[in-house]
Amino acid sequence: MKTVIKYARKAMDEPENYEARSNLMWSSTVALNHLLTVGKGGAWSVHPIEHVISAYYDITHGVGLAVLTPAWMSYVLSDTTAPRLARFAREVFGVEEADNRKAAELGIQKVRAFNQSLGMPATLSEAGVPEDLFDEMASEAVRTSVIASRAYVKLDISDVKQILLSCR
Incomplete structure (x- = not known):
């Protein structure tokens, strides 16, 4: 990165x-x-979620990942995941915040800012993806991957839909 x-x-x-x-x-x-x-095992959930989006809509994989990644990071941020997300923020973006939760949040902001600096859309609607198929796409993302059983943070259909909704 x-x-x-x-x-x-x-x-x-x-x-x-x-x-x-x-x-x-x-x-x-x-x-x-x-x-x-x-x-290490496990799956990076953003990848299969984005595959479904670009299967339904004409967007590149990179654009979809740029929109989804910070939303996923925010969604999975918890006391359990904060140390790992904070490490990413510190190692990749040089965040110096000592508190893991705050460092993780700063890292998420840095991911968004980096994507924006490249002219990437910040939302699915900016990328031309309406929300009318979010239920179907969430279901397909779970059905066609292992994100419900072997992901870093396991996600079910309702989780994926919430991530998609947060990307509107």
């Missing part, structure tokens, strides 16, 4: 910049090949 933050804007401003583009491609490869999750 640090590499993405470092090179995303540069790649957008300088499309021919080989270093920026190759580092983004390498980051994508590492993120998608499951190397980082070997032996």
Whole structure:
């Protein structure tokens, strides 16, 4: 994620910049090949939720992830998840807040700000996704994945719908 933050804007401003583009491609490869999750198990819930959205609507996976990720982070933030989300905020964005809950919240704000700096939509409606199929999409996200049984924070259909609603 640090590499993405470092090179995303540069790649957008300088499309021919080989270093920026190759580092983004390498980051994508590492993120998608499951190397980082070997032996850890569980699923990252945002990914299958977004797959359903882009199956129904013509948005890119990255746009959907940009909208969903901070909403998911906010939804799952609890006393149990705060330390891990705070670690992400500290390691990736340099958040210095000592309190885990506050650090996690600052990290979520930083994710949103980073996405905005790239011109990403902040809501599903900005991305052209209305809420009329949220029930169906929530059901499909749970049916076609393991987010209800093996996710970092297990999500059922009502949880996914609440996340989608928070992205309106």
